[in-house]
Amino acid sequence: MRRSSRSYPMRFRYFISLASMALVAAAAAPSLTAKRQARPETAKPAPKAAEPSQAPSPPPAQSISGPLTRPFSVRVVAYEINAKLDPKKKTIDATETLRYHNLTGQPLDTFPFHLYLNAFQPQSTFMTEVHQMGTRGTDSGSGWNPAHYGAITVKSFAIEGMGDITSQIQFIHPDDQNVNDRTVFQVKLPKPVAPNDWVTFQIAFHDQLPEVMERTGYKRDFFMVGQWFPKVGVWWHGAWNCHQFHANTEFFADFGTYDVHITVPVNYITGAVGDKVSTTRNPDGTKTVTYQAADIHDFSWTASPRFHDVEDSWTGSAGLVHIHLLMSPGHESTTNRYLHALKGALSYFDKTYGPYPYDTITVVDPPNGALDAGGMEYPTLITAGTSWWMPKGVLEPEVVVVHEFGHQYWYGMVATNEFEDAWLDEGINTYSEVKVMDALYGPGRSALNIHGLTASDGEEQRLSYLSLPDTDPLTRFAWQYMNSQAYGAVTYGKTATMLLTLEGVIGEQTMQRAMRTYFLRYRFSHPTGADFLNTLNEVAGQNLSWYFDQAVSGTNILDYEVLSIRSSGVKWWEPRGKGGTLYDDTVLIHRKGDFVFPIQVRVRFDDGKIVNAQWDGRDRWIRFSYVRPDQVISAEIDPEHKIWLDRNFFNNSRTTDFQGLAVGKLAVYYQILDQWAAQLVAWLS
Amino acid sequence: MRTRAASAGFGLLLRRQYLLWWIFAVNFVLAALATLPTALSMAGVMGHSLYSNRLVTGFDVGVLIELLMRPQVNGGTTLALFPLVFLVFMLLVEGGILVSYRQDRRLGTGEFFGAGGKFFWRFVRLMVCMLAVLVPLFFAWGALSNWSDRLSSNSPNPYAGFQLELSGGVIFLLVFLALRLWFDMAQVRLVATEERSVLRALRWALGTTLRSFGSLYWLFLRISLTSWIVLVVVVWIWMNFVPHEHMGLSFLLGQFVLLFWLAARLWQRAGETVWYERRIETVLPN
Numbered sequence A: 001m002r003r004s005s006r007s008y009p010m011r012f013r014y015f016i017s018l019a020s021m022a023l024v025a026a027a028a029a030p031s032l033t034a035k036r037q038a039r040p041e042t043a044k045p046a047p048k049a050a051e052p053s054q055a056p057s058p059p060p061a062q063s064i065s066g067p068l069t070r071p072f073s074v075r076v077v078a079y080e081i082n083a084k085l086d087p088k089k090k091t092i093d094a095t096e097t098l099r100y101h102n103l104t105g106q107p108l109d110t111f112p113f114h115l116y117l118n119a120f121q122p123q124s125t126f127m128t129e130v131h132q133m134g135t136r137g138t139d140s141g142s143g144w145n146p147a148h149y150g151a152i153t154v155k156s157f158a159i160e161g162m163g164d165i166t167s168q169i170q171f172i173h174p175d176d177q178n179v180n181d182r183t184v185f186q187v188k189l190p191k192p193v194a195p196n197d198w199v200t201f202q203i204a205f206h207d208q209l210p211e212v213m214e215r216t217g218y219k220r221d222f223f224m225v226g227q228w229f230p231k232v233g234v235w236w237h238g239a240w241n242c243h244q245f246h247a248n249t250e251f252f253a254d255f256g257t258y259d260v261h262i263t264v265p266v267n268y269i270t271g272a273v274g275d276k277v278s279t280t281r282n283p284d285g286t287k288t289v290t291y292q293a294a295d296i297h298d299f300s301w302t303a304s305p306r307f308h309d310v311e312d313s314w315t316g317s318a319g320l321v322h323i324h325l326l327m328s329p330g331h332e333s334t335t336n337r338y339l340h341a342l343k344g345a346l347s348y349f350d351k352t353y354g355p356y357p358y359d360t361i362t363v364v365d366p367p368n369g370a371l372d373a374g375g376m377e378y379p380t381l382i383t384a385g386t387s388w389w390m391p392k393g394v395l396e397p398e399v400v401v402v403h404e405f406g407h408q409y410w411y412g413m414v415a416t417n418e419f420e421d422a423w424l425d426e427g428i429n430t431y432s433e434v435k436v437m438d439a440l441y442g443p444g445r446s447a448l449n450i451h452g453l454t455a456s457d458g459e460e461q462r463l464s465y466l467s468l469p470d471t472d473p474l475t476r477f478a479w480q481y482m483n484s485q486a487y488g489a490v491t492y493g494k495t496a497t498m499l500l501t502l503e504g505v506i507g508e509q510t511m512q513r514a515m516r517t518y519f520l521r522y523r524f525s526h527p528t529g530a531d532f533l534n535t536l537n538e539v540a541g542q543n544l545s546w547y548f549d550q551a552v553s554g555t556n557i558l559d560y561e562v563l564s565i566r567s568s569g570v571k572w573w574e575p576r577g578k579g580g581t582l583y584d585d586t587v588l589i590h591r592k593g594d595f596v597f598p599i600q601v602r603v604r605f606d607d608g609k610i611v612n613a614q615w616d617g618r619d620r621w622i623r624f625s626y627v628r629p630d631q632v633i634s635a636e637i638d639p640e641h642k643i644w645l646d647r648n649f650f651n652n653s654r655t656t657d658f659q660g661l662a663v664g665k666l667a668v669y670y671q672i673l674d675q676w677a678a679q680l681v682a683w684l685s
Numbered sequence B: 001m002r003t004r005a006a007s008a009g010f011g012l013l014l015r016r017q018y019l020l021w022w023i024f025a026v027n028f029v030l031a032a033l034a035t036l037p038t039a040l041s042m043a044g045v046m047g048h049s050l051y052s053n054r055l056v057t058g059f060d061v062g063v064l065i066e067l068l069m070r071p072q073v074n075g076g077t078t079l080a081l082f083p084l085v086f087l088v089f090m091l092l093v094e095g096g097i098l099v100s101y102r103q104d105r106r107l108g109t110g111e112f113f114g115a116g117g118k119f120f121w122r123f124v125r126l127m128v129c130m131l132a133v134l135v136p137l138f139f140a141w142g143a144l145s146n147w148s149d150r151l152s153s154n155s156p157n158p159y160a161g162f163q164l165e166l167s168g169g170v171i172f173l174l175v176f177l178a179l180r181l182w183f184d185m186a187q188v189r190l191v192a193t194e195e196r197s198v199l200r201a202l203r204w205a206l207g208t209t210l211r212s213f214g215s216l217y218w219l220f221l222r223i224s225l226t227s228w229i230v231l232v233v234v235v236w237i238w239m240n241f242v243p244h245e246h247m248g249l250s251f252l253l254g255q256f257v258l259l260f261w262l263a264a265r266l267w268q269r270a271g272e273t274v275w276y277e278r279r280i281e282t283v284l285p286n
């Protein structure tokens, strides 16, 4: 998901939030464990061979780069859904058959399910948090808009061989005990499902879609249908993992297969996760379109009579990929920009991290007024976002496509728990987004490039991090962040900044190898933060815990400054010019923050000579002294600009000469604008 | 006649150009003083930092945002205050300007400020009246803006909201210019007749402006249009031909536009004065 849709197109961005959340540990549902500890990353329990939905023992990196064979994943679930859209009432009536493979190694008699659409109700946990903290598209304190009402009702719930147990449905609230939240229910089976057995659930349900909000819903005759069906939780680390829908959280599900039949009016153009395998016309003026997909963990679809389906293709190391770009009216000028960004991202990821193994990718361009459906990821389907007037140099549509495509890797295939480890999908993906944008559009101008007005995507992430740098560690559960702004700043901005800085520590090539190893090793599984950090340590060939303790599980602030530079004659007591040619040159460096980081200092002298100095950065300050025949003119910490986490780049250098050009330039602009403003105001006189 | 009023106004502007240069100098110097605290605070943060170079050869927006995030950087109170100070200054001198145009001669300092002071409170009252007239206009603009937002969001036509806002914006601008013309004529009337009642002057100006709307509005509008065209052309030249590091040229272009805008406004006032003398006073001698 992209955090910036609200502030399109000028998105120097982020979210205003006021309230912090108080959450109570879940006790109501003993069969569910929402892991509660705010944690430093710990090694996960030793995996059992019979628990494939847990992360397997990491295979050695060299054995994982061979060609993929189907099935790519351990398929725990098989969904077959028949859904009929009523475009007038904005409703969906559907039946769902879910076959679940019990690979947990133990009998299961309790199953939790997500009913995400029930979040769009005023007393839900999601809406309460949105009201308190705001989220993308909605300010904190906003009133209730009845158009945003959404609901999913389970009309019947049966188990093959065990009968109808609709009456057994019980809403549970594992995260906050909010009895009005109906986003998770559980059922207790009449008899347990034995290890390695399959169980088949037959569910009939009814959706009332909200006017588009938080990735899903309708706008006029456009439908973006996400998180719309009862979805079973994930058995993970010896327990069910099935969190309520929160303002800041996304999703987590098991891999499997989907066979979905969507009935819409015949003039509607559809797009969905997976491959379109058939279209059948029905006598009532509708058509049924069937989509199938395997080795994925979610399914969403879209429909509109106004889409223009732009088809294209791209060939990567795993073969041909069909591209479907569903463009909305008025956005034609962005079509080629989307395609360029998408193909660039496909190529970069393919080359850098590993193959894109699916044969399709669909990009949905929401129509005007539906940007809240934009900037979202589903397996093989992403939503973008633009407007009819989007200037060429504002690279927002490109950033969104690159970001959402990146989720095919960091979420789609490396399917981390988005509720608990948001940094592993959003953060790693934002780092990848920066790398791709820099590669495609040039470093320094990968977010904005208009007539010399530039901004880089990496710098934008850093500034986002700097807006709230020390409230929450990366490892915080998504819904436990101080507020929505902190979630955005840390999960997206800080993770990207932390990884860019790490790249400076271990080198770009090593970083690429580490990311590739992590992807190839953990694709089609549910790794944890420890898996990621262990992979980085392993590939870097060093223990980086000194860094991770501060940057990942800590909230330390990194800020080194050049406190002073000074030259004075060695024989300072003698009159000037008489003391000979030697100077005492000193450079005083100060560690302002509590983040300890080794730094390089570049000292420049007035004869043009440069001296580089190293410091382990541990003490609070260090003084570098030189006795030379020339005077120091500047000192610069991190001259190659690798330490992205540094809070203040201005104090990283100091010169003896006044650098007046930039100040003068800004002063001129400010003055001209103020003179003009004054003339305009004088029109009142 | 119309052309003659405009060109005669332009001649008057040129003959009394000391007024233009003088007001421009005040606008420039006061703005420079207002900018100084912010510039000094920025110099404190980046005056000795190599990082500031990213703003010299190009314009890295990230660097500017990081600069503005530093608590040491002055928030720009004086920058916000300056337009209000300039507004008061203009209220003080407009009486002198109109007398000078009317008599087509250079007034002595005492005479000039005497005229400014004489009409100051009447012009303040006129401004209050104008604000009162503008309030419903602002509300109407707010309503149109909301309507446009709703249209942007709800209409299947992606351009509908923008089209409404653009056409509404043009209409509001034209209405605002007509209002300004009405109040300008009231000021000319006050100076010409030394009328004490602002409301009477307004009533007279409304009737006269409506009766001669075509000639007066065209006189006023085309000067405004000229200033907008000059602004657009100069910004286009600046964006396409002036390298970022050529601050001197940017500065000169900026000041040229500001001088032209000020000149255009004084040209309007001179044109209105000439129009009044020829169309009103020849019929109704003072």
Ligand SMILES: [Zn+2]
Residues within 6 Å of the ligand: A001, A002, A403, A404, A407, A425, A426, A429
């Ligand atoms: Zn994302």
